[in-house]
Amino acid sequence: MHTNEPFRLGIIGSGIVAALHVKAARTLPQVEVAAVCDIRTDAAEAMAADAGAAAYPGHREMLAAERLDGVIVTSPHTLHAQQTLDVAAAGVHVLVEKPMGTSVEDCTAMIEACRTAGVTLAVGHVMRFSETARMAEKVVSSGELGPVRAITHRRSARYSRDSRPAWFFDPALAGGGIVMNVGTHGLDRIQWLGGGEIETVHAHVWHRGGLEIETDAIGVAELSSGVKAGFTFTTAAVPYTDETLVLCEDGSLRWSATEGLWVSRDGEAEARLADPDEETADAFAAQLAAFVESCRTGTSPAVTGEYGRQVVSTVLAIYEAGS
Ligand SMILES: NC(=O)c1ccc[n+]([C@@H]2O[C@H](COP(=O)([O-])OP(=O)(O)OC[C@H]3O[C@@H](n4cnc5c(N)ncnc54)[C@H](O)[C@@H]3O)[C@@H](O)[C@H]2O)c1
Known part of the structure; x- marks a missing residue:
């Protein structure tokens, strides 16, 4: 070619x-x-x-x-x-x-x-290709906040029959619910910023509304890098939530799909990217x-x-x- x-x-x-x-x-x-x-x-x-x-x-x-x-x-x-x-x-x-x-x-x-x-x-x-992701990774890898110790991630996605195409509720086509669908974005983010693969996981997964696929999951995980992680995927969080908090030795990084990227250190918060609205495209x-x-x-x-x-x-x- x-x-x-x-x-x-x-x-x-x-x-x-x-x-x-x-x-x-x-x-x-x-x-x-x-x-x-x-x-x-x-x-x-x-x-x-x-x-x-x-x-x-x-x-x-x-x-x-x-x-x-x-x-x-x-x-x-x-x-x-x-x-x-x-x-x-x-x-x-x-x-x-x-x-x-x-x-x-x-x-x-x-x-x-x-x-x-x-x-x-x-x-x-x-999500790897968004500007926020690139900047978040830059902050983490620069070491300005010290080593990453823990990451928490929270994400909502509506799981009700009127909210998305019918196949998402059929295990034979979807293979799972909220974790298989949007959870994959969060697990990617945790591993990417946490500098390792998830090796062990403890979780609680449940179904609402009589659906066959799961609508909610919470859990904790440990990465090969030693970083600890916690996650919540839920149909129930309104307004829309998609937020990751990276807790480092000397401060923290907050990545929010709605409120941008923030760095916090010594009690001061600084916006690194304020307007993530346009970045999906x-x-x-x-x-x-x-x-x-x-x-x-x-x-x-x-x-x-x-x-x-x-x-x-x-x-x-x-x-x-x-x-
Ligand atoms: N990267 C992201 O941010 C993102 C966002 C949404 C969805 N997705 C993923 O994209 C995929 C599609 O999701 P969607 O929201 O577009 O769903 P969708 O239902 O809107 O689109 C899927 C399409 O596939 C068609 N289809 C079904 N069987 C087919 C077949 N045998 N051959 C050809 N087409 C067939 C359906 O008729 C439907 O139009 C899923 O893997 C989903 O997880 C990714």
């Missing part, structure tokens, strides 16, 4: 997050959304019309008909594995949405299929640009399949500990 040719992108699933990827692609001159698919053909056609792409009723039809450079998998969680295998078998690079899969075995099969095919496998832990664009760069240069993506698998394995450990 010549780098001055557009990177021809296909998207599996034409739902909520696919629209964010299309929007991101629009900001990148090197990327052309060539094709989209969805079993809901009306959704695929509407997205295709918006993106100037071709629409297909399924990913196999799309892969057979199109010459694609990369595909983003944005379907329900348990479908990620087989679709990734099919994309890899077609010799096409893959960016798979979080959670990478819903079992460690599936994730391993995805890693091996992409390795065998010689294609890039990246996992969509998109920028993070999706930065993630897509990095994916294209990895595909074109053959360099390892920022979020690898091995890392995505480790996050899935932590989600499953939380389920086991919490049951």
Whole structure:
């Protein structure tokens, strides 16, 4: 592939997050959304019309008909594995949405299929690409607050039947509830800022409203770096909460999706980034640009399949500990 040719992108699933990827692609001159698919053909056609792409009723039809450079998998969680295998078998690079899969075995099969095919496998832990994330990581790694000792993370996401597409409530398609879905973002953040992998976890997981998937989880974890972590994922927190507190030896860092990034030291608080409102779109664009760069240069993506698998394995450990 010549780098001055557009990177021809296909998207599996034409739902909520696919629209964010299309929007991101629009900001990148090197990327052309060539094709989209969805079993809901009306959704695929509407997205295709918006993106100037071709629409297909399924990913196999799309892969057979199109010459694609990369595909983003944005379907329900348990479908990620087989679709990734099919994309890899077609010799096409893959960016798979979080959670990478819903079992460690599936994730391993995805890693091996992409390795065998010689294609890039990246996992969509998109928060890594936000400006707040970059700045938070800079503060932590600069050592200005001393070593990290502990991290707490709280996140809300509404889990009621009227709040999101029906498949999120079906274990056969979602593979889990709030932890499998938004918990993966928080676990990524804890591990990234905590400088290690979660090794042990104690948790309590429960279901509300008669739902089969969990709506709430709390727990504590210990990382390979020695950092201790606590987390709360709940359907019940209103207003929206997405906040991480990094407790360091000489102060703390507060990362809030609604109130920005703060550093606290000696009783004084200083805003490092006050307005995170616009950054979701920028993070999706930065993630897509990095994916294209990895595909074109053959360099390892920022979020690898091995890392995505480790996050899935932590989600499953939380389920086991919490049951
Ligand atoms: N990175 C983020 O911040 C973020 C945000 C939202 C969702 N997500 C992830 O993105 C993925 C999709 O979530 P969503 O909110 O867009 O859900 P969604 O329901 O809006 O979209 C999923 C789409 O996949 C389609 N689909 C189902 N089976 C299919 C098949 N066999 N082939 C092709 N398409 C099929 C559905 O019809 C639907 O349109 C999930 O993995 C989710 O966790 C990530």
